Structure formats: C-alpha cells, structure tokens
Amino acid sequence: MAYTTIDKGSSYFNTILYTGNGSTQSITGVGFQPDWVWLKDRDNTTNHMVFDVTRGTGKELHTQNADTETTQADTLTAFGADGFSLGSNNDVNKNSTDFVSWNWRASGSTASNSDGSITTTISANTTSGFSIMKYAGSGSAATIGHGLGAAPSVIIFKETDGGESWRFHHTSLPNNDSNTLALNNNSGSFSQTNWISAISNSTISIGTDSSFNTSGNNYIAYAFAEKKGYSKFGQYLGNGNQDGAYVHCGFRPAWILIKNISSGSHNWLTFDSKRDIDNPVSELLMPNEGSAESTMGTSNPLFDFTANGFKLRGTGSDGNESGSTHVFMAFAENPFVSSSGTPVTAR
Numbered sequence: 001m002a003y004t005t006i007d008k009g010s011s012y013f014n015t016i017l018y019t020g021n022g023s024t025q026s027i028t029g030v031g032f033q034p035d036w037v038w039l040k041d042r043d044n045t046t047n048h049m050v051f052d053v054t055r056g057t058g059k060e061l062h063t064q065n066a067d068t069e070t071t072q073a074d075t076l077t078a079f080g081a082d083g084f085s086l087g088s089n090n091d092v093n094k095n096s097t098d099f100v101s102w103n104w105r106a107s108g109s110t111a112s113n114s115d116g117s118i119t120t121t122i123s124a125n126t127t128s129g130f131s132i133m134k135y136a137g138s139g140s141a142a143t144i145g146h147g148l149g150a151a152p153s154v155i156i157f158k159e160t161d162g163g164e165s166w167r168f169h170h171t172s173l174p175n176n177d178s179n180t181l182a183l184n185n186n187s188g189s190f191s192q193t194n195w196i197s198a199i200s201n202s203t204i205s206i207g208t209d210s211s212f213n214t215s216g217n218n219y220i221a222y223a224f225a226e227k228k229g230y231s232k233f234g235q236y237l238g239n240g241n242q243d244g245a246y247v248h249c250g251f252r253p254a255w256i257l258i259k260n261i262s263s264g265s266h267n268w269l270t271f272d273s274k275r276d277i278d279n280p281v282s283e284l285l286m287p288n289e290g291s292a293e294s295t296m297g298t299s300n301p302l303f304d305f306t307a308n309g310f311k312l313r314g315t316g317s318d319g320n321e322s323g324s325t326h327v328f329m330a331f332a333e334n335p336f337v338s339s340s341g342t343p344v345t346a347r
Contacts, residue, residue, distance in 0.1 A: 005127060006230040009254055009332030012105045012128035015274040016083070022095030028083040034103035035123050036132060036222060037076060037084055038063075039091075040285055042098040042275070042293040047091050048285075051076045051084075053123050054110050054134040055220060060091075061158055063287040065184050069160040100275060100285070100293075102255060106132050115145030116203045122147045129225035139215030141194075143203040151199045152223035153233040154329055156183060157212040159219055164211040169196055170327045172235035173261065181259060181327075183268065186288050189261040224329070232330045236312075240322030242298055244312025251332035253305050257287070260317065262324040269301050269319055273333055279304040280313050305333075 006012060010031055018027050020041075035053040040046070048063040058073045074087030084101075086093045093099075106123035113122045118138055124131035124147030131146045146152060153171040158164075166183035173179045173189050180192040194207025204223070206213050213219070226233050232249040238260070239245060254273050260266035268287040275283040275293070281303040282296040296302050302314030310330070312320045319326065 006227065006332070007334075009230055009251065009334055012125065012130070012230065013254060013331040014103050015255060015272045016101045016103060017274055018099050018101065020090075020093040020095055020097040020099055022090075022093060023088055024077070024086060025093065026078075026080065026083060026085045027101065028080070030083040030101075030103050032103075032105045033079055033081050033108045034084060034101075035079065035106035035108065036104040036130075037079075038102040039076075040100050040293075041091065041094060042100055042285070044094070044097065044292050045290050047290055048287055049075065049091050052132050052220065052222075053079055053106065053108075054121050054132045055160065059160075061160065061220070062290075063166065063183050064290045066163045066165045068163060100272070102272065104128075104130050106130055111147075113145035113147050115147075116143035118142045118144050120144050120146075124148055126150070127227075129227045129231060131223045133221040133223065135219055135221075137213040137215055137217045137219060139208060139213065141197070141205070141207055142213060143205050144221070145203050146221075146223045148201070148223065148225045150201055150225040152204070152225045154224040155196070155199075155204060156222045157219060158221075159211060159214070159217055161218045162210070162214070167192070167211050168259075170329075171233060172325075172327045174325075181261065184288055186265045186267050188263045188266065230332045233328070235325050235327045238312070238317075238320040238322055238324045238326055240315050240317075240320060242313055242315055244314070244320045246306075246311045247309050247328070249309040249330050249332070251309075251330075252307050252334055253310055253330045254333040255331045256303070256310065257329040258301070258319055258326055259328075260319070260321055260324050260326045262321065264317075266318045266321070271301075271303060273305060276305075281305055281310075 039049040078085040155169040157167040168181040198205040300316040301319030
C-alpha cells in the first residue's frame with residue numbers, strides 16, 4: 001500500500017484566526033511562508049482578500065466579484081517565514097474585528113517556467129501539489145506550464161487587469177473539458193467555449209476565451225494536483241436529509257470548499273476546523289458573497305468532520321440538495337495513515 005508523504009497537513013495548508021488592531025501587525029504561527037493568502041473579515045460584510053507571492057504584496061483580488069486587481073499598500077505588506085504582515089486597511093485589519101486567514105504553501109519563491117508555449121512565472125510545490133502561475137495571454141490556443149510534475153485536478157483562473165469572472169475547473173464536472181464554474185457567482189456549471197483542451201503532468205492547454213487568454217492581458221491561476229492523505233477533489237450526491245452522504249477523503253479535513261453544480265442559485269460554501277473546533281461544523285463563509293460569517297442550523301449546510309472525511313448533517317440545497325451533484329475541495333488536518341503506515345489519531 002502507498003502511504004502519504006505528508007504526515008502533517010498544516011505544514012502545507014493552515015488556517016489562522018486573528019483580531020485586527022487598526023494599525024500594523026505581523027500574523028505568525030502559520031508554520032511556513034504562505035504563498036497564497038486568502039483573508040476574510042468574519043464580523044462584517046467586506047471583500048474576500050486574495051494575495052499571492054507571484055503578484056506581490058499589496059495586490060488584492062476579491063473572490064466575490066470580477067473586479068480587476070487593486071494595489072493597496074496598506075493591506076498585506078510582507079510574506080514572512082511564519083506568516084505575513086498587515087497594514088491598517090479595514091478589509092484585512094479593522095480594529096477589534098475577527099478575521100480568518102487561509103494559507104497555502106508553494107515554493108516560497110518564484111521561477112520562470114517555459115514548459116508551455118506561454119512562459120509562466122510560477123511558485124510550485126510538488127510535494128503538496130500546489131502551483132501558482134502568472135502569465136500574459138497570447139490570444140491564440142496555447143499551453144502554460146504549472147511545474148507540478150502531476151496533472152492538476154482543480155485550476156482556478158482570474159484575469160488581473162480586466163473584469164472577467166473567475167473560472168473554476170474541477171475534474172468532477174461533467175464534460176470538464178467544456179464546462180466550468182464561476183467562483184464569484186452562485187450559478188451552476190455552464191458551457192465554456194475555447195476552454196481547457198488537455199492537462200498533462202507539465203502543462204495546461206487553454207483556448208482563446210478572454211477570461212483566461214486575451215492577447216497582452218495578465219492572468220493568475222492556482223492549480224492543485226491531488227495528493228493522497230493531504231488533498232481530495234471529488235463529488236457527492238445530495239439527499240436532502242440530515243442523515244446525508246458520507247464523503248471519504250482519507251483524512252480529517254482542515255478546510256472544505258463545496259459547490260452545488262446543478263442549475264439554479266447555489267452559493268459556494270467554505271468551512272474549516274479552526275473556526276469550528278468540534279462537530280457539527282456550522283460556521284460558514286461564502287466565497288461568492290462578502291457577507292459576514294453565519295452559523296448554520298439543520299435546514300442549512302451542516303457537517304461533521306470525521307477521522308477520514310466528512311458527513312452531511314444539514315438539509316439545505318446549497319450543500320445537500322436531493323439528487324444534485326456537489327463538487328468539493330478538501331485539505332487535511334492530518335492524514336488518516338502516516339507515511340510509515342501508522343494510523344493518525346483524529347481529534
């Protein structure tokens with residue numbers, strides 16, 4: 001049996017909770033240099049703030065809208081060895097306000113990648129299967145290098161100097177070579193022309209749609225290859241019942257992103273094990289909305305995190321609509337079985 005090479009999920013993904021001070025502060029305790037940082041004010045309706053090492057400090061994107069990249073020097077001011085530093089901007093550091101930070105580790109630096117027909121600037125971690133790619137569009141069918149050495153299952157694109165919506169590729173989408181999702185809205189999966197035509201261990205083949213390949217426009221992409229015991233990207237079928245589906249991941253989740261992909265209006269859902277330290281997991285943030293954190297009841301999305309996956313406990317259509325397919329991304333708190341084959345005890 002092949003075991004995971006990652007014995008501690010928090011070495012590559014970690015959630016940090018902090019309180020804003022309205023001035024400047026350094027957030028530590030991440031455990032690594034976070035190369036992709038996603039921040040959200042839990043108490044107020046504000047932007048989801050996304051930063052990464054390839055675009056640099058102060059350059060923010062918002063998951064809940066299609067806005068262009070904005071540079072604000074008083075937001076994230078530095079990527080540190082154990083966290084990041086903040087300025088006084090209210091969206092990241094409002095005084096006496098509770099915040100959550102979701103942090104992913106790439107390589108800790110950037111490099112040029114010429115595997116594709118378009119040269120990318122990447123920060124890639126082959127152990128955890130995470131890569132950040134920055135590139136300029138060519139306007140012609142092209143390939144972009146991701147540096148993972150394995151084919152990614154999830155790829156998230158955003159045009160940074162234009163108002164195109166986010167594009168979200170997931171391996172479990174039906175006809176995933178022509179269907180996609182938009183992270184900034186609540187629509188189901190939809191047909192995307194000139195989309196991804198192939199994904200290999202080194203490159204992603206993209207078409208000419210303006211959301212990811214207009215000539216001269218700039219783009220960012222986040223790619224994830226599944227790693228046993230650390231990450232899982234799959235789907236489940238809702239049943240509308242409090243005794244919902246059990247979804248096996250091979251680890252206790254630290255973070256889950258879920259989307260009902262059926263037609264109609266269904267929000268993206270994000271949960272983590274730091275805001276919810278025990279079951280049921282009910283503290284919800286929605287990437288497609290800037291609303292404050294809310295606590296779910298049984299008629300809404302609700303889960304139990306288990307030692308090796310998660311169990312649906314709510315009846316809400318966003319997370320457990322009967323007969324509807326839901327796709328998810330999950331990252332580990334700890335693998336169920338360590339690299340030596342020893343079971344890891346869940347909390």
